[in-house]
Amino acid sequence: MQTIVFKCGGSIVDELPESFFQTLATLKASHNVNPVIVHGGGPMISSKLQQLNVSTTFVEGLRVTTNDVLDVVEMVLSGTVNKQIVRKLTSFNQNVCGVSGVDGGLLKAIPITQTKKMGYVGEVTSVNDAFLRTLIDSGYIPVISPIAVDESGQRYNVNADMAAAAIAQSLTAPLLFISDIPGVKQNNKVLHHLCQKDIETLIDHGTIYGGMIPKVQSALVALEKGVPEVAIVSGLEETAMAQFITGEAVGTRITLSEVSYV
Numbered sequence: 118m119q120t121i122v123f124k125c126g127g128s129i130v131d132e133l134p135e136s137f138f139q140t141l142a143t144l145k146a147s148h149n150v151n152p153v154i155v156h157g158g159g160p161m162i163s164s165k166l167q168q169l170n171v172s173t174t175f176v177e178g179l180r181v182t183t184n185d186v187l188d189v190v191e192m193v194l195s196g197t198v199n200k201q202i203v204r205k206l207t208s209f210n211q212n213v214c215g216v217s218g219v220d221g222g223l224l225k226a227i228p229i230t231q232t233k234k235m236g237y238v239g240e241v242t243s244v245n246d247a248f249l250r251t252l253i254d255s256g257y258i259p260v261i262s263p264i265a266v267d268e269s270g271q272r273y274n275v276n277a278d279m280a281a282a283a284i285a286q287s288l289t290a291p292l293l294f295i296s297d298i299p300g301v302k303q304n305n306k307v308l309h310h311l312c313q314k315d316i317e318t319l320i321d322h323g324t325i326y327g328g329m330i331p332k333v334q335s336a337l338v339a340l341e342k343g344v345p346e347v348a349i350v351s352g353l354e355e356t357a358m359a360q361f362i363t364g365e366a367v368g369t370r371i372t373l374s375e376v377s378y379v
């Protein structure tokens with residue numbers, strides 16, 4: 118069985134078609150794939166913060182996280198969004214186990230190194246992959262929210278793309294980012310392949326901005342640390358997951374070096 122990490126962005130979670138969940142169930146049943154789901158929920162956190170009159174700002178796609186913001190981040194990610202995905206997948210006859218990075222010491226973190234003060238934003242230092250493998254080997258699909266802890270039990274808000282990259286790395290599993298866009302775009306056209314050099318240029322030129330910055334940077338880190346394949350696709354493309362698995366062209370594939378298509 119091949120393990121594949123699917124990262125579902127908050128941008129698309131509410132719009133994922135039934136076929137998305139059906140495909141996951143079919144992949145598990147008949148294609149020997151063990152799916153691991155890591156999810157975000159950025160827009161849901163922002164709207165709850167707005168309702169509660171707590172202000173929020175982003176630096177290069179990462180949310181500056183005060184203690185008040187952290188309470189809401191954990192509530193929305195580990196409560197609302199995590200259980201929404203668990204309920205949905207369970208309705209497709211799957212054994213699903215929703216956990217946050219806090220459970221089983223799954224995600225350990227330290228404060229992220231940034232020039233700007235980010236508050237309780239974490240970067241993952243270790244993943245308890247033995248715990249994940251126990252869930253997988255028992256037939257469960259893990260659904261993971263990206264809250265992490267440090268040795269003292271302090272919580273951290275981890276960007277979901279970064280958490281997914283760390284998890285894929287710990288399992289040496291392919292990583293598929295599922296978002297609200299068909300891939301990384303330039304002048305409204307999808308770029309079907311990007312290497313490290315292209316990504317640096319596109320960020321410098323402002324073509325890649327906001328939440329796409331941590332996504333492509335996490336993709337590069339994952340590849341550097343041994344993740345075999347990374348791509349970004351739309352959650353609305355019904356065949357995207359299957360195409361990724363069979364190695365067909367889909368969305369934006371990311372590699373460290375240039376690939377020649379001769």
Ligand SMILES: Nc1ncnc2c1ncn2[C@@H]1O[C@H](COP(=O)(O)OP(=O)(O)O)[C@@H](O)[C@H]1O
Nearest residue numbers: 126127128296297298301302324325326328329
């Ligand atoms: N070059 C780009 N191509 C496509 N989307 C981009 C690009 N640069 C920035 N984005 C933005 O990144 C968003 C996806 O990132 P994000 O909102 O964090 O999604 P998710 O919640 O799926 O992780 C897109 O909706 C788009 O607004």
Ligand SMILES: CC(=O)N[C@@H](CCC(=O)OP(=O)(O)O)C(=O)O
Nearest residue numbers: 127157158159179180275276277
């Ligand atoms: C530090 C940081 O930015 N954390 C993110 C966690 C959620 C997330 O990453 O959600 P998406 O996948 O939908 O972007 C946040 O607070 O929005």
